Amino acid sequence: MLVFSWSLVVLLLVSSSWAEADVAVTEEDRSSELSVGELLERANRHRTPDFDEPPLIGGDIAIKPEGDRNADPCTARGCKWLKNTDGKVYIPYYIANHYSTRERDIIVRGLQSFSSVSCIRFRPYQNGDREWLSIESRNGCYSYVGRQGGGQTVSLSRQGCLYHGTVQHELLHALGFNHEQTRSDRDNHIKVHWNNIIDGMDYNFYKIDTLNQGTAYDYNSVMQYERYAFSKNNLPTMEPIPNSNVSFGKATQMSKNDIDRLNRLYQC
Template sequence: MDLRTSVSLLLLLLLGVCNAQHGLDNVQDSGSPDFLLEGDVFVPRTRNAMKCLGIPYSCLWPKSADGTVQIPYVLDSAYVLLYKTVDNTDRTNFASAMNDMQSKTCIRFIPRATQTAYLSIEANFGCSSLMGYIGDKQVVSLQRYGCVSHGIIQHELLHALGFYHEHTRSDRDKYVKINWANIEDGYDVNFQLQNTNNLNVTYDYSSVMHYARTAFGKNGLETIIPTKNPSAVIGQRNGISDLDVLKVNKLYNCKK
């Protein structure tokens, strides 16, 4: 690998880490046919996807006769081939993230055959996902450098299952304080409350769907402060929490 290639890889890596730290890619180009809500919830302007956003949990993946929720997916070949060499690290991370969710819920990720509705997991720029079940091909974008890790994969898959960010749930003001003055200009939309059904599950500081304390903060200033437990760690991307699992099982009426 020559010096130019090494420098290019380093720049891509830095870009990916930056996006992952921010709660993922939040580029909103007015000339683009699409936009991102809450930083990584992908909303096509050209399709009626807002129905899944306006009514919480209105777009659920259908349940099979055996009680499981089967979600077909296609994995981008870019996760395997890199500079004409085989690299299985990405595929191992996907398998680990999916298997972890499957072992604790009734969700089953299955390779797509001919299904019309499926997840197309693509190595695009940034980390983003459509919200809930669309009924057609729906893209989950996971950039190779910065997004293909256990917790971030699960974060985007939970969006695809229909979950919002924890810090935007309807009762969040009882548990966290949003420092609006510390938020980067133009990014306050990522902290707007949503009219969520919280499934009678308490607020979860440890949720993989929670933003970190300094998410979208000016010069690293704190934007989210836990109030019930000031020392709580928020914004972890190690993997789904116990309450994340509980919410999936409640939403999809799993027998787990």
């Protein structure tokens, strides 16, 4: 009887572990079906920042408290990382040690994805580096736009931010890019339904003088949020024009246009 009881306990524990694993896999599978914009909005929806964290605009763009919410730092003062004499742009990074091996691998894969399509080379931080990306699990997913000087935080929270596309999205912010729906030519491609936006969130849709680099508006950009972003009533906040049925905001990784404008900005 004792043997039977212990066998039953072991069976129940194993079954419970399998059930938990199934739930985890199911949750991950569901997340992998979401676009980058959906993942970011979900991760930041109930964000409660610590006292030392920056305010955010656009859902995930960090700004300094005294910063102008409507100005693009890349056109206002310049924000590009410096190019080396060999034509490459080496950007030091430091990954905080609170990530698991698997989580770190996701981040590193995102960093390395730039080297095969551009002259951007992310490399580990070294003593003496004066500016670098400090990748940390803070509250939510966010990044400053462009090079800030010194160590600048890229937050990739362990709760909801560790996906290949979200890593690329935040790194593109750090490289100098804003969201597609805030492009200066947005109104030619996207109609914003202001009445459907969460109260106080309308600034997420303000146009700014962005660095379009002569590229076309891209509905498939990893920087384009989806149709219901920041909706207060489950009605669309954005729709494409002139064809409202065009799919947009579904990207799970950088598009060809994202890569083209990156290479144009850094003259790769």
